[in-house]
Amino acid sequence: MKLAVMAGDGIGPEVMNEALKVLNTLSSLDSTLQLEMEELPWSSAYYMETGRMMPADALSYLQHFDAILFGAIGDARVPDEVTIWDLIMPIRKEFQQYVNVRPVKQLKGVASPLDTKAPIDFVVFRENAEGEYSHMGGRMYGQTSQEMAVQTTVMTKAGIRRLSRYGFDYARKHGKKTVTSATKSNAIIHTMKLWDDVVREVGQEYPEIRLSPVYIDALAAYFINRPESFEVVIASNLFGDILTDLGAGIVGGLGLSPSANLNPEGQFPSMFEPIHGSAPDISGKGIANPVAQIWSAALMLEHNGRPDLSDLVMNGMEAVLAEQEIRTPDLGGKSSTADMGDAIIRAIHAHT
Template sequence: MPERQPGPGEIPAGYARHQSWSAAASAVPTTLRRNPVTGTRQYTIDVIAGDGIGQEVMPAALRCVDALADAHGFTVRWRERDWGSDHYRAHGRMMPADGIAQLASGDGVLLGAVGAPDIPDDVTLWGLLIPIRREFHQYVNLRPIRILPGVTSPLRGLDELDLVVVRENIEGEYSEVGGRLYRGRPEEMAVQESVFTRAGVTRIARYAAELAQQRSGRLVSATKSNGIIHTMPFWDEVVEATVAEYPGVTVEKVLIDALAARMVLKPRSVDVVVASNLFGDILSDLAAGAAGSIGVAPSANLNPEKTHPSMFEPVHGSAPDIAGQGIANPVGTMWAAAMMLDHLGEEEAARHLESAFEQAMAGGTLTGDLGGTASTEEFTRAVLARCATAP
């Protein structure tokens, strides 16, 4: 596979602006691989640009990581995977049969976007993302939400927001247990089972509680135990018992419908949210919308123990309506790359990358989705210029 060598960067080390969303993600030290000649830290990252604008925003993020790697004392070997909808059209699969085995030897996965109008969404999701999440035990989906410079929230008077959604990522409502009967007949029916395990709920609650300890100590648990009478009371009981082990952390149980309204009416009253797979999926997009743009939001699929690779991706989709025009916003992928660097233990480089794209936005360089005129390339150059200077 093609390999990209890091380009030079000229910034002093020592930039370590701490972002508390990453504290839990970085809690377990990475087993470092070092170049036997130079002694520099080296990482192997699998790149799945995917579909649509993923092919445009991914190179932008890789260039930024390359520009920072040398100055911060590490190297990255990119292994590019041509998986996605084109692979499905050619082979009937979103990735090769041994795709998981190919990824297993790497230190992480960086994904662009997946989805195409002519392929059902369940095929693209269950054929690529969900197998990676489950096989690599990426049970935490971490989504930080902030209002970035130059972005205007649709909520009147909201100019600052900083919250994190911690979503259970491999069980819950997204289950293969169920089926359909009597297709095409008047009595046709479908059954979909949710699967919640004590181990699964405990570990996501533990992760969220540890993160809350690093922030305000306030944790909100999304539930619907008044209507979903088996799985949600179980969720509530396990979350409450787990969080009780963490001094200084309080958990507030809030019904999902009330929480959705609260995140619109009083979004700053929420700091860390822990939620099931479905509820977390919905709430994180709602929160990103409240922050002004789903297009700039990142997502990390984490294996916190670091026994398997974690996967990082923007929240946005493949946007086939603008693909190929050179106008896609690469911030979500850049931010996801920063989360990847942080998870690998390269916190200074991660903070530098965040600072670089935030400074570019604050300076008025914005893509069309945010009301600006910059192309993908113009925005990327503005970020690269700031990667070459002290943050």
């Protein structure tokens, strides 16, 4: 597997180091896992040196990799719209990584801040290539009292259909009974009504699965009131982004939440990253939780045909968390980033 590694900014290099240690451990334990990893320096520091977040030919270069493992991006010296739109967005959009997979799963040994009736365990599939995160629009009459801004949401039948079908296929494959669709078509009467129409059309191909459209404001409340009732959630780009940060909060925090940006057809490499940011407040302290980054690497292994190794990583992480001896400060402990990574590696060895 040829892997592009972009650690990025802030705590990105710290948590990425632990994920790479885990991948190297797996490679040493299983000779069939051949990893060719190339670390790329594209980050805010790279921007400060070159005036670009990545080289002009970066996408052509990345296209030759099997997968991209990404850390975090964000630096006070560089505007957020630059770090996002000159690095992450071109990769997601140009590589048609239209499925953003974000598990919302309460791991063993991690308590939810909610008083739930059962463990929280569902998946959000977020449309990742169009929707509200569009570069279409602009501002006029700057620095005057008449200043105005227009931001255009782009939704297509093809884009909604392919994301919806991926969510329903997942539900069918894993024996799930309900797919919840995040909408707001009572107020956003053009794009979200198209969303509803296409999702409903796709849902008719899966008669054994119940489609449950829920307005986004109510859905956010239900994530708090009854999160254990969800199995599969499909959402637009913006709605999915907000819901999954909320989802991370109810299962232990951003340090435990991974994601996968998938091009399901394999025409382009997919990208795997934790949903947390660069966390400048704790950068350099060696206390960031690496679980989300390591879990993202596990998602990468699963997507690239090694569910056995992905399961091994997951079992190792949950074993460490269940013991509750090694815990980073976000989980109420005093362990370091490296302590957590090393403990997961020991647990992986113990499970082989």
